[in-house]
Amino acid sequence: MSLNFNTPLFEIIRDKNKCIQCKVCVRQCANEVHWYSSYENIVNSDNNKCVNCHRCVILCPTKAITIRKHRLEFRNNSNWTSNAIKEIQKQADTGGVLLSSMGNPNKLPIYWDKILLNASQVTNPSIDPLREPMETKVMIGRKPDKLKFNKQGDLITDMPPQIELNVPIMFSAMSYGSISKNAHEALARAATKLGICYNTGEGGLNKDFYKYGKNTIVQVASGRFGVYKDYLNAGVGIEIKIGQGAKPGIGGHLPGKKVGADVSVTRMIPIGSDAISPAPHHDIYSIEDLRQLIFALKETTNYSKPIFVKIAAVHNAAAIASGIVRAGADVVVVDGFRGGTGAAPTRVRDNVGIPIEFALASIDQRLREEGIRNSASLVISGSIRNSSDIVKAIALGADAVYIGSAALIAMGCHMCRSCSTGKCNWGIATQQYDLVKRLNPDIMYKRLVNLISAWNHEIQEMLGGMGINAVDSLRGNKLMLRGIDLNETELRILGIKYVGE
Amino acid sequence: MKIIDALDVPYRTLNKLIDTVLLNNNEENIILKNIFGQRYIGRGLSYKNSLIQIYGTPGNDMASYMNGTKIEVFGNGQDAIGNTMNEGTVIIHGDCGDTIGYAMRGGSIYIKGNVGYRVGIHMKEYKNMKPVIVIGGKAGEFLGEYMAGGIIIVLGIDISKSEKIVGKFCGTGMHGGVIYIYENLEDYNFGKEVKKSEFNEKDVELLSKHIKFYEKAFSRNLEYLRIEKFSKYVAIGKNPYSNMYCNY
Numbered sequence: 001m002s003l004n005f006n007t008p009l010f011e012i013i014r015d016k017n018k019c020i021q022c023k024v025c026v027r028q029c030a031n032e033v034h035w036y037s038s039y040e041n042i043v044n045s046d047n048n049k050c051v052n053c054h055r056c057v058i059l060c061p062t063k064a065i066t067i068r069k070h071r072l073e074f075r076n077n078s079n080w081t082s083n084a085i086k087e088i089q090k091q092a093d094t095g096g097v098l099l100s101s102m103g104n105p106n107k108l109p110i111y112w113d114k115i116l117l118n119a120s121q122v123t124n125p126s127i128d129p130l131r132e133p134m135e136t137k138v139m140i141g142r143k144p145d146k147l148k149f150n151k152q153g154d155l156i157t158d159m160p161p162q163i164e165l166n167v168p169i170m171f172s173a174m175s176y177g178s179i180s181k182n183a184h185e186a187l188a189r190a191a192t193k194l195g196i197c198y199n200t201g202e203g204g205l206n207k208d209f210y211k212y213g214k215n216t217i218v219q220v221a222s223g224r225f226g227v228y229k230d231y232l233n234a235g236v237g238i239e240i241k242i243g244q245g246a247k248p249g250i251g252g253h254l255p256g257k258k259v260g261a262d263v264s265v266t267r268m269i270p271i272g273s274d275a276i277s278p279a280p281h282h283d284i285y286s287i288e289d290l291r292q293l294i295f296a297l298k299e300t301t302n303y304s305k306p307i308f309v310k311i312a313a314v315h316n317a318a319a320i321a322s323g324i325v326r327a328g329a330d331v332v333v334v335d336g337f338r339g340g341t342g343a344a345p346t347r348v349r350d351n352v353g354i355p356i357e358f359a360l361a362s363i364d365q366r367l368r369e370e371g372i373r374n375s376a377s378l379v380i381s382g383s384i385r386n387s388s389d390i391v392k393a394i395a396l397g398a399d400a401v402y403i404g405s406a407a408l409i410a411m412g413c414h415m416c417r418s419c420s421t422g423k424c425n426w427g428i429a430t431q432q433y434d435l436v437k438r439l440n441p442d443i444m445y446k447r448l449v450n451l452i453s454a455w456n457h458e459i460q461e462m463l464g465g466m467g468i469n470a471v472d473s474l475r476g477n478k479l480m481l482r483g484i485d486l487n488e489t490e491l492r493i494l495g496i497k498y499v500g501e
Numbered sequence: 502m503k504i505i506d507a508l509d510v511p512y513r514t515l516n517k518l519i520d521t522v523l524l525n526n527n528e529e530n531i532i533l534k535n536i537f538g539q540r541y542i543g544r545g546l547s548y549k550n551s552l553i554q555i556y557g558t559p560g561n562d563m564a565s566y567m568n569g570t571k572i573e574v575f576g577n578g579q580d581a582i583g584n585t586m587n588e589g590t591v592i593i594h595g596d597c598g599d600t601i602g603y604a605m606r607g608g609s610i611y612i613k614g615n616v617g618y619r620v621g622i623h624m625k626e627y628k629n630m631k632p633v634i635v636i637g638g639k640a641g642e643f644l645g646e647y648m649a650g651g652i653i654i655v656l657g658i659d660i661s662k663s664e665k666i667v668g669k670f671c672g673t674g675m676h677g678g679v680i681y682i683y684e685n686l687e688d689y690n691f692g693k694e695v696k697k698s699e700f701n702e703k704d705v706e707l708l709s710k711h712i713k714f715y716e717k718a719f720s721r722n723l724e725y726l727r728i729e730k731f732s733k734y735v736a737i738g739k740n741p742y743s744n745m746y747c748n749y
Contacts, residue, residue: 041743092504093747094747096744096745097745098746099746099747099749100749176702227585228566228585228606229545254741256743268606268625269625269627271749273649273676273740274741274743276674276676278647282603282623283584293563296540296584299512300541330630333680345746407657417684
């Protein structure tokens with residue numbers, strides 16, 4: 001065996017006085033960290049295998065386990081950090097491309113935290129949402145340039161298809177394959193209960209979930225997995241995935257070992273075959289080609305559903321978004337560089353793309369300048385962590401947001417960032433039957449409903465504080481925002497003033 | 502048999518008209534005359550017993566998401582014919598453009614003449630569904646790119662000695678399916694994921710079947726084609742990139 005330089009990231013501390021050798025931790029850990037020694041009658045653990053998912057900590061009946069950052073440190077060095085060293089060791093060991101999960105964890109500015117909201121004082125009464133009407137419903141889809149009415153006052157304009165969301169939040173695209181069937185079921189049921197939508201991702205749609213169609217957006221990506229006529233007609237909208245914030249410019253790859261019987265059925269590919277989504281759609285090399293796909297989908301679904309086009313936030317996002325709207329998309333989706341993923345090459349995830357706050361502000365501005373902002377809804381994603389992020393996003397110009405990581409956290413994700421191993425102890429990012437069944441959709445859908453309901457209350461509180469009684473009145477209302485700790489360029493692009501101005 | 506004159510009829514109206522005709526009579530056959538580039542003809546159609554005959558040049562994305570109908574084009578086809586098609590038959594009495602049969606999952610496409618780039622890209626197969634593309638002439642670069650299933654046959658009929666039967670990078674990223682080419686080509690023509698494979702009885706049977714179909718569809722005698730002159734190419738494995746990554 002060759003020398004392996006890997007050292008543990010975490011340290012498992014077991015309180016021997018509390019441990020009753022019940023072996024729950026042994027059974028619960030798919031990474032096989034813990035084992036029982038009958039000779040000594042003690043439970044041991046291997047720090048090297050631990051990913052710090054907290055499963056054993058939470059399930060230990062006597063709370064005997066603690067996990068800490070491992071104390072082993074390299075000599076202090078601001079340049080050659082322990083991460084930098086460990087990455088090299090890993091690659092020297094395997095010759096592999098570094099693969100990471102979840103969003104960019106690096107210390108880069110989070111602009112939501114540098115934006116502050118306004119509230120009414122004296123000159124404009126604030127509104128108490130607990131006792132006064134407050135509208136958080138939004139309509140997603142293309143809005144006509146003009147409305148025409150007949151003499152009786154009835155609307156005679158042919159309205160393009162719209163999706164009604166009770167809250168300006170949707171669950172973003174996470175494919176069946178990247179997450180489990182039970183996780184999908186929880187998302188679908190929560191979306192139905194809340195009157196919002198979830199997104200299938202590029203993994204097809206399980207037959208059992210067609211009944212949630214009214215709250216489903218189906219995705220069409222470059223691999224066209226599971227895409228056929230019934231699938232296209234199953235949801236209320238269709239999303240063309242061009243890119244994703246965590247990995248702009250590159251495709252997807254579900255390894256064959258994750259393509260079991262069920263995943264094979266929804267993706268409509270043989271069991272064990274790699275599911276490779278090419279980097280581009282090879283029928284889209286231009287805005288004109290994009291128009292071709294948009295209208296192919298509209299034709300196939302009888303113009304009954306809004307077509308979403310999702311891109312990663314990249315340098316020219318504003319110009320690209322303008323092209324997308326002109327190509328006939330009804331909804332533009334932009335995913336920022338902090339967006340999550342089941343697996344992405346680390347270098348791409350950590351270095352490609354731009355913050356969603358800037359992409360959003362510049363796209364909204366560009367579409368307004370061109371007089372086509374009404375032609376499409378604007379949905380953003382890429383690390384929405386709480387309700388104030390959403391309020392700020394809407395004030396910067398978004399119609400709604402997609403949440404992915406936050407929804408997974410509600411279902412038990414502890415951000416151990418090991419999705420790509422397929423051994424998620426919480427039953428989310430795995431296809432292993434014994435792990436999947438740990439996620440109980442009956443419980444988890446309620447947790448999702450709780451989260452979104454709580455955020456909805458918070459959104460209403462913040463709106464009320466500003467003296468606004470509808471989300472629609474906040475959209476693009478940048479006067480409600482002020483920047484702090486931002487330079488002039490940042491303020492200019494965001495289109496907001498500095499605090500105190 | 503219903504005849505539709507499509508002169509100056511935009512694609513949306515035309516496709517709606519086809520829907521109406523087929524909806525009113527499941528078994529109806531349709532003849533489309535004066536087709537000049539109208540897109541999406543046959544999109545998503547599932548009428549298994551219907552035949553649509555097209556005179557002229559249909560536009561891009563013909564037979565996209567098609568689910569069972571038969572389309573015969575008396576003319577050339579354009580790009581992305583049979584895009585993500587599930588079932589059905591397309592017969593083209595002419596040449597075609599790029600990305601024919603993109604992500605096609607089932608059904609068959611027969612093309613009398615030549616095709617452009619990236620034909621059969623990301624073709625798949627699933628259970629009993631096994632898509633087939635038969636190309637009478639030659640194919641451009643990246644034939645069968647990312648191919649994950651199905652069958653591509655290139656006959657190389659009527660091409661001159663200076664013309665290549667397939668372009669460069671044939672089968673790049675291939676991880677399933679099979680390509681038959683009427684010429685024994687050097688390895689450099691192919692992607693690194695492709696290998697030459699031995700012939701067996703089933704290959705002979707399959708090729709004979711599709712050659713016969715071609716002969717009948719295009720009234721062409723191909724008795725001179727010798728099955729043993731075909732070479733067969735398959736994917737080295739169905740997990741070409743499984744060892745590329747390390748988790749961090």
